Amino acid sequence: MFGRTTLSIWMALLPMFAMLVALPAQAGDPNLGSNSGLPLPRFASLKSDRVNLREGPSKDHRTKWIYEKAGLPVEITAEFETWRRIRDSEGAEGWVLHNLLAGRRTAIIAPWAKDNPIPLYSKPDTTSPMMAKLMPNVVASIKTCDKQWCKLWGDGYEGYVQQQQLWGVYPDEILP
Numbered sequence: 001m002f003g004r005t006t007l008s009i010w011m012a013l014l015p016m017f018a019m020l021v022a023l024p025a026q027a028g029d030p031n032l033g034s035n036s037g038l039p040l041p042r043f044a045s046l047k048s049d050r051v052n053l054r055e056g057p058s059k060d061h062r063t064k065w066i067y068e069k070a071g072l073p074v075e076i077t078a079e080f081e082t083w084r085r086i087r088d089s090e091g092a093e094g095w096v097l098h099n100l101l102a103g104r105r106t107a108i109i110a111p112w113a114k115d116n117p118i119p120l121y122s123k124p125d126t127t128s129p130m131m132a133k134l135m136p137n138v139v140a141s142i143k144t145c146d147k148q149w150c151k152l153w154g155d156g157y158e159g160y161v162q163q164q165q166l167w168g169v170y171p172d173e174i175l176p
Contacts, residue, residue, distance in 0.1 A: 033079040036098075040079070043168050044086075046072045047102040053094035057083030064094050071139055073106045073168030089167045105142040105175060107150065107168030109134045109161065120159040124149035131159040142168070145175040 033040050046067055053065040057080040067088075077093070078085035084101060087093045089111045110118050117133035119126075124146070134140070140152040140161075149160045150169060163169060 033076070035079045035081060041075050041077045043073055043075055043105060043170075044084075044101045045104050045106045045168075046070055046074060047100050051096055051100045053086070053092065053096060055094060057081065057085070057095045061095065065092060069139070071104070071106050071141070073108060073139070074101070076101070105168065106139055107142055107152065107166035108136075109138045109140060110136045110165045111167050112136070113165075118161060118165045120152070120157060120161055122159055124151075124160045126162075128160075132157050134161070142166075142175060145169050145173055147172055147174055150175070 031039060047070060049068055049070045051067040052063045053067065054061040055064055072088070074086040074088055074096075076084045076086055079098075080095075082098050083095045084098050085093065085095050086101075089108050110116070113136040115136070117135055119130045120132045120134050122129045122131050134157070138154065140154040140157075143151040143153060145151075145163055148163055150163050150166060151160055152158070163173075164171060169175065
């Protein structure tokens, strides 16, 4: 039925067919974005000082809110084509264009803490010297996190904050 040459061709093509069969299973992974292939949910930050939060994933949808602070951390919870569904630290949700988001990691200092400042230490240890006290809702850039401490930097400060005091990084997340 098959000649030796035909069989050799089929054997050579078999790995390609196996890859094609495997693709739909990967594309349907609920933990990965359907367009980016990146994990869901995940944190990102706003790239621009003006970002429209929309009710749905198109410019035809009404603008619910306008963010006016570049670097603000947001959590990406879903993807649809070039749109990302995001949630902010106050729980507001909506859709933004993906090109208005950056992979740069930032965090908000204890937005739940009202007026209680959070200590910034020189080392990842509560017995190390305190460098500053950061007020709740301050936005800081994240350098690293190790599940307990994150090294942060911002306008005029750099040091360590306990990871549980931040919104913009998951409790068990490690950032190299």
